[in-house]
Amino acid sequence: xxxxxxxxSHRLIAERLDRVRTRVADAEVRFGxxxxxxxxxxxxxxxxAESIRIAAGLGQVEFGESYVQExxxxxxxxxxxxxxxxFVGRIQSNKTKLIAEHFSWxxxxxxxxxxxxxxVQRPNPDTPLRCCLQVNLSGEPSKAGVTPDALPELLDQCxxxxxxxxxxxxxxxxxxxxxxxxxxxFAELRQxxxxxxxxxIPLSTLSMGMSDDLEAAVAEGATMVRIGTAIxxxxxxx
Ligand SMILES: *Cc1c(COP(=O)(O)O)cnc(C)c1O
Numbered sequence: 001x002x003x004x005x006x007x008x009s010h011r012l013i014a015e016r017l018d019r020v021r022t023r024v025a026d027a028e029v030r031f032g033x034x035x036x037x038x039x040x041x042x043x044x045x046x047x048x049a050e051s052i053r054i055a056a057g058l059g060q061v062e063f064g065e066s067y068v069q070e071x072x073x074x075x076x077x078x079x080x081x082x083x084x085x086x087f088v089g090r091i092q093s094n095k096t097k098l099i100a101e102h103f104s105w106x107x108x109x110x111x112x113x114x115x116x117x118x119x120v121q122r123p124n125p126d127t128p129l130r131c132c133l134q135v136n137l138s139g140e141p142s143k144a145g146v147t148p149d150a151l152p153e154l155l156d157q158c159x160x161x162x163x164x165x166x167x168x169x170x171x172x173x174x175x176x177x178x179x180x181x182x183x184x185x186f187a188e189l190r191q192x193x194x195x196x197x198x199x200x201i202p203l204s205t206l207s208m209g210m211s212d213d214l215e216a217a218v219a220e221g222a223t224m225v226r227i228g229t230a231i232x233x234x235x236x237x238x
Contacts, residue, residue, distance in 0.1 A: 006050070013054045013231065017042075020214075020230050027218035038218050041086055041207075043228035045070070046235040049077040055231065056081050064088040064107070064226055068095045072102055088226060090144060097121045100129055100163075107170045107207050107226070108134040110145050112157040119163035128163055132170035132207045135192060137185040145171065148192055159201050168205025168223070169193050175212060182216035190221045 024038050043064040044052045052063055052074060061082065065071035066089030075085060086105040091114045099106060100121035109115055109131045122129050133154055136145035146154050151169075159166045169192060173185035186208050197203045209217025209225035217225055229235065 009051065010054050012233065013051060014058055016231050016233070017055060017058055017060065020227055023214060023230075024218065024225065027215045030215075031219040033218060033221075038222055039224045041088075041224050041226045042231050043088060043210075043226050044074075044232060045089070045228065047228075047232040049074040051232055052078060052083070053081065056083060060231075062086060062224075064228075065103075066090075068098045068102075072098060075102060091118075093117065103129070105130045105132075105167075107132045108144060109158060110134045110154070112154060115158040115161045115164060119161035122163035125163050128165040130165050130167045131158065132168050132205055133158065133166065134170045134172070135189060137171055137173060137188045148188070151192060152196060155196060155201070166201055166203070168203045168207065170207035172208075172210075173213075179216050179219070182213040183220050186213075186217050186220035186222065193221075 020040065024040060025035065028035055028038055039062060040060070041062045041064045042055055042060050045066040062084045064086040071085065085103045086107060087099050087103040088107045091099065091106070091108060091111070093114065096114060096117040100118045101123055106118065106129060110133065118129055133151065134145035135151055136143065136147055155166065158164060169189050171185060171189045176182055189206060189208055193203045193206060205224060206222050207224045207226060209222045211227050211230035214225045214227065
């Protein structure tokens, strides 16, 4: 990257990150959430290691990636930084070992067989892989995630797996416009959490909200919003 390009991407990412932090803080105030109760996960899939380095230099710690090999390549370039890596992509059985070894968090757990593989393959049982179970609400197009009916059994199975800690629930609703419609699936996820939480497994993480609907997610109790485009700009490939 030329010096001029690098300066301008620094400025762009700094401006965007600032705007996203302000949106999160404003939403916390507007919807009566405690200040700082919503964590920002920067979803950097497809974007360069250099962009991640810029955001990390601006104080961002949590980064989300969707493609295992791409993530591992970037992690190697960034291993001088203190970054918490989250896997937010679709889990494939033949990638669970790399996921278990290279990430602190997994957001899209929706299969007990994946859970067992990840648990067995987690290198250090003293630092369990922190997982959110993905729920498919109101027929999202990707079809990823379990239905609300299947969630109690998945939770029961996954919470017994050594090497994993089930932190909460995640959802990725179909895009829609308008705060009220955007809030509906997020409210459903919160209600599911309230029904299933126990003292032993409080499910305190609600991973929901992206660039276009983070306010709705914060309104309904998100503790982690997963933001890509609003920080790094449009993705030039899927
Ligand atoms: C890409 C991605 C995001 C970020 O989406 P934006 O709309 O770019 O903010 C969030 N969550 C998951 C699971 C993703 O794959």
